[in-house]
Amino acid sequence: MQEDGPGTFVRKVAQDTHRYSQELLEENRKLRVLLATLEAERQSLSTKARLAKEAVASSDALKALVDTLETEKQRLQEQLLRAQEELEHHRQDQHELRTRLVSTEAETREFAERYAHVEDQNSKLANLYVASYQLHGTVDFQEVVTVIREIVANLIGSEELALFKMSADGSALELVASFGIEAELYRKVFPGEGAIGRAIQSGEIYVAGTSEAEDAPAVVEPGLTAAIPLQLDGRVTGALAVFRLLPQKPGVEDADRELFELLASHAATALHCARLHAGPGQDAQP
Amino acid sequence: MPNKKILLVDDSKTSLFMESMILKNGHYDLVTAVDGREAVDKALAEKPDLIVMDVVMPHMTGFEACRELRRLEATRDIPIILVTTRGEGENVEAGFESGCNDYVTKPVDGLELLSKVRSQLGE
Numbered sequence: 001m002q003e004d005g006p007g008t009f010v011r012k013v014a015q016d017t018h019r020y021s022q023e024l025l026e027e028n029r030k031l032r033v034l035l036a037t038l039e040a041e042r043q044s045l046s047t048k049a050r051l052a053k054e055a056v057a058s059s060d061a062l063k064a065l066v067d068t069l070e071t072e073k074q075r076l077q078e079q080l081l082r083a084q085e086e087l088e089h090h091r092q093d094q095h096e097l098r099t100r101l102v103s104t105e106a107e108t109r110e111f112a113e114r115y116a117h118v119e120d121q122n123s124k125l126a127n128l129y130v131a132s133y134q135l136h137g138t139v140d141f142q143e144v145v146t147v148i149r150e151i152v153a154n155l156i157g158s159e160e161l162a163l164f165k166m167s168a169d170g171s172a173l174e175l176v177a178s179f180g181i182e183a184e185l186y187r188k189v190f191p192g193e194g195a196i197g198r199a200i201q202s203g204e205i206y207v208a209g210t211s212e213a214e215d216a217p218a219v220v221e222p223g224l225t226a227a228i229p230l231q232l233d234g235r236v237t238g239a240l241a242v243f244r245l246l247p248q249k250p251g252v253e254d255a256d257r258e259l260f261e262l263l264a265s266h267a268a269t270a271l272h273c274a275r276l277h278a279g280p281g282q283d284a285q286p
Numbered sequence: 287m288p289n290k291k292i293l294l295v296d297d298s299k300t301s302l303f304m305e306s307m308i309l310k311n312g313h314y315d316l317v318t319a320v321d322g323r324e325a326v327d328k329a330l331a332e333k334p335d336l337i338v339m340d341v342v343m344p345h346m347t348g349f350e351a352c353r354e355l356r357r358l359e360a361t362r363d364i365p366i367i368l369v370t371t372r373g374e375g376e377n378v379e380a381g382f383e384s385g386c387n388d389y390v391t392k393p394v395d396g397l398e399l400l401s402k403v404r405s406q407l408g409e
Contacts, residue, residue: 116397122311123396130304137299150300157393159371248373248391 124255127155128262135270139277144270145177151263152242156256158225160243162186165271166200166236173200173239181243186221189239195220199227200236205260207252225252228260230268237268289315290407293334295325295351296369297343301394305338305369308396312403322346326354329361336406337366338399341381349384356385365406369394 134147145163152161160180164173173189173196191201199206206227208220223243230238240263245251292314296302302318309316317332319325323346325339337355341348348368355361365387370377373391381389388402 119397126304126307126396130300130307134300134303147300150298153371153392154298154301154304155393246371246373246392249393 120255124258127255127259131155131259131262132266135266136273138270139274141271141274141278144267144274147270148240148263148267149177149179151259152240155259156242157246157249158242158244159246160223162241162243163238164189164196164241165238173197176238181223186241195224196227196239196241200229200239203229203231203234203236205229205257205264207257207260209251226256226260228264228267230271231264232268232272237272240267289313290335291315291317291332292403293317293319293325293328293332293337293339295319295322295328295337295339295343295348297321297340301340301369301392305394305399308394308399309338309403311396312400314403322348322351322354325351326358326361329355329364330358333360334364336403337364338403339366339368339386341368341370341377349380352381352384352386367399367402367406 131151134151135144138144138147148163149161152158162178162181162183163176164186165176166172167174171190173191175183175186175188178186186196189196189200191197195206195208206224208225221241221243224241225245226242228240228242229236230240292309294302294305294309294316295318296305297320302320306316306318317328317334319328321343322339325337326346328334329337339348339351343351346354348370352366352368355364355366366385368381368384368386368389369392370381370389371392373389378389387406390399390402
């Protein structure tokens with residue numbers, strides 16, 4: 001049986017209060033949980049916001065970096081392009097320089113050859129000048145003979161020679177002077193006899209080893225290198241025979257042939273002048 | 287700079303004349319002598335920078351003059367080039383034994399002589 005009275009009411013109020021308190025407590029707990037959840041949510045959002053902000057900032061930095069890198073890349077590409085252009089330019093320069101170098105080297109060689117040729121010509125002319133100057137520098141017969149010997153020794157390169165004059169009747173060559181050979185073998189040489197005799201007969205200079213010399217099947221004096229007919233006004237007045245050349249002299253050269261030509265006329269003239277200077281009736285020969 | 291002085295020694299007038307022409311081309315001042323004895327006297331008096339000397343000469347040969355020039359203190363350092371007729375080893379050896387620095391053979395080649403002169407003068 002239910003008791004109505006103040007006690008019941010109080011108990012009921014107390015129970016209600018208790019329940020209500022419990023509910024409030026429960027509500028409070030729920031609210032606290034909710035608050036904690038919300039706080040966590042807020043923190044999470046805050047973190048996300050911060051991260052997002054950071055990400056945005058980072059993205060901006062990256063974008064700026066990318067932009068910088070892009071600019072740098074363009075700059076480097078331009079530099080590379082310029083370097084390639086320069087390289088190409090240098091290559092062209094190098095090619096041009098090489099071409100010029102090859103051309104310059106060819107020119108240098110040509111100049112060197114020309115220089116050597118000019119020097120050679122100078123040397124020949126100097127020899128001819130020296131020979132001519134020396135031959136006409138004296139009217140003494142012995143001096144002329146000495147000069148001829150020196151020309152043969154120093155300019156041609158032989159220490160063996162024989163100098164002849166034509167006999168008064170023109171029948172034979174008579175030995176005037178000789179060096180380094182056996183004089184007895186050449187006291188007299190007749191026209192047509194041996195290479196010396198043939199040279200005075202033809203009026204042509206004989207040089208051993210030439211095709212003309214080899215074509216002639218006749219006897220040649222041993223060791224003879226050249227036989228030079230000495231001529232005055234187209235008349236043979238004597239002869240110069242040059243025998244063995246010095247060991248270091250390889251053979252008769254063009255310059256020697258020119259000297260032979262010079263001797264053919266100038267030695268004849270010099271010897272003739274020396275005879276005239278010696279006076280009529282006097283034999284200037286040794 | 288003054289020209290270098292060369293003493294040219296040869297008893298052959300033709301040789302002297304020809305060698306003078308070659309060396310004058312090289313712009314050298316020349317002094318000449320006609321035998322070994324005169325070469326020694328001229329070397330002492332003229333103090334040349336170089337001597338070009340023939341071997342076969344009267345009174346004193348090139349070899350003898352070369353030895354004498356090497357013996358004398360005043361001339362012992364002057365370079366000497368001998369001009370020899372014979373280029374065989376024996377003759378060349380005798381030249382170097384007498385104290386020459388170099389040699390050329392006859393007939394003298396102008397370019398060769400100038401080249402050896404320049405080499406001896408350190409040009």
